[in-house]
Amino acid sequence: LGNGVNGYIENQINSLANPQVITVLRNTNGKKMNQDQLQASMQNMAANPQAMFLKNQDLNRLKNIADVAKVQPGYSIAAYKINYQDKVQSGTNLNSWSKAYTTNSIKKGHVPHANQIVLNKQQAIQLAGAKHYQRLLNQTVTITFNWVNDDGQPTQSTRAVKVVGFTSGVSATTAMSYQTIKSMLNESGASTQPNYAAVSVKSLDRVDKTATKINNLRDIKTNKQILGAITVGSMLKTVNTYVQLATIVLAAIAGISLLVSALMIIVTMYMSVSERTKEIGVLRALGERKVDIRRLFTAESLFIGFFAAILALVLAYGAQLILNHELYHLIKYDIVQISLGNVLFALVSALLIAFLAALLPARRAARLNPIKALAAD
Structure with a gap:
């Protein structure tokens, strides 16, 4: 029974999250951080978004690591609001779509492209009701979120986007394309620096070693750890x-x-x-x-x-x-x-x-x- 339960959990997580992709975050304290601490820092970034920004040189260092196939910069926004007709729904964790997600997590619809969004099923139910939430498909909603500019001053980004899918399950998320979020930030004068990266590894058996290399990257001047890696395997463990x-x-x-x-x-x-x-x-x-x-x-x-x-x-x-x-x-x-x-x-x-x-x-x-x-x- 233990074999079966472990296998079932692994099967479910791997079907909804890509085990060959590492999520890379800014290490805010310069010391070794475990998975829970990294995720906690991500959740607490609303107070200081700039602390989580990744620089171009960080992304370049990730690209130069052996066994890394691709590095996708991304945005994870702590809080946002969605307006549909006369209803407003507040949510947490608006993400840019990346290879970290699999299409299996989209139960209806497709991956978001320019000016499109996939909604968490629970959000859709709150906006349109449990029986009629699927009517939101191909409808237009307005999304609003706060960010900061290069000087650290708060900004607000708003855009009307088309609903093209619903996510549910372990990796249920609200997501838009990276270019759509970046365009919204540009329009509002906000900083367009990403606050996480999705790192694709060439082979599954090299994921753990690559994650260790990422965790060991250090600042040249202070010799402190600058990045932290979260893998599906670590969550499974x-x-x-x-x-x-x-x-x-x-x-x-x-x-x-x-x-x-x-x-x-x-x-x-x-x-x-x-x-x-x-x-x-x-x-x-x-x-x-x-x-x-x-x-x-x-x-x-x-x-x-x-x-x-x-x-x-x-x-x-x-x-x-x-x-x-x-x-x-x-x-x-x-x-x-x-x-x-x-x-x-x-x-x-x-x-x-x-x-x-x-x-x-x-x-x-x-x-x-x-x-x-x-x-x-």
């Missing part, structure tokens, strides 16, 4: 950490059954020794050694463990088929995934538990006095 924690808790609860099984094998083997005392005496009289008696009962216990593991795996695979069949139409994903590692772990742990559980009963059987054993009823 954070989510999967909690999933793994839940998996461990469930496994620990299930592990109680291993303790019970060990106790049951011990009881079974002790009963076997008691019931077969005369048989043990006969075997000893025929020349079997103590070690042979121990091996006999240990082997029997291992057979119990082995066949128990086989039965458990058959039941587990059966449960997997049933659950995946019943749930697939809801989530379009096989939520239970038994791996080869799980199978090997089940076999090894079953044999190990059976072996340990047999040690004491086998030792007791081997130490029986052959004469008393033969005389036993």
Whole structure:
């Protein structure tokens, strides 16, 4: 189940956000920042937008990093308002569309071009109602947001744009093209410096190393870190950490059954020794050694463990088929995934538990006095 949940989360995030694209932000404190701190600085930029601006030399340094295929400057605007007829809706995080997003996040419509916008589905519902929000498609709305000019003075940008799509899910966002936002900033006399960059990496297996190189870029004069990288993989790691924690808790609860099984094998083997005392005496009289008696009962216990593991795996695979069949139409994903590692772990742990559980009963059987054993009823 843990395998399936991790796989499902990864599948959902990768289908809505491009795992081959790194989001690069200004590192505002000059020290190493984790993903949460970088995102927090992005959310708090409304108080001081200039602090997040990326310079041309920053973009050039990103382009010169090995394995970087493309660098797209972008805008992320902390707050804005959308007017439609007599309704006004306030929103957060207006973004320029980049390769960081996938078309899968657009549930209806298409990617925004010049003077076009895609709306978060929830915003569309607030503007037009839950039943009629799709009527906004191809309608004109007015968007307004505040920015600053090169002197740090506040400015306001406004433009009528056409709604061409709706986003929903994990990466639901309100977005316009980079050129449209830049044009709006130009018209209002605001600074057109971007405040983030979408860095496309040539291959998926080089994303983490490229992100590390970006994090290690330093200011030549102060030697402080100047940029921070956010990757889909890093977000996945954070989510999967909690999933793994839940998996461990469930496994620990299930592990109680291993303790019970060990106790049951011990009881079974002790009963076997008691019931077969005369048989043990006969075997000893025929020349079997103590070690042979121990091996006999240990082997029997291992057979119990082995066949128990086989039965458990058959039941587990059966449960997997049933659950995946019943749930697939809801989530379009096989939520239970038994791996080869799980199978090997089940076999090894079953044999190990059976072996340990047999040690004491086998030792007791081997130490029986052959004469008393033969005389036993």
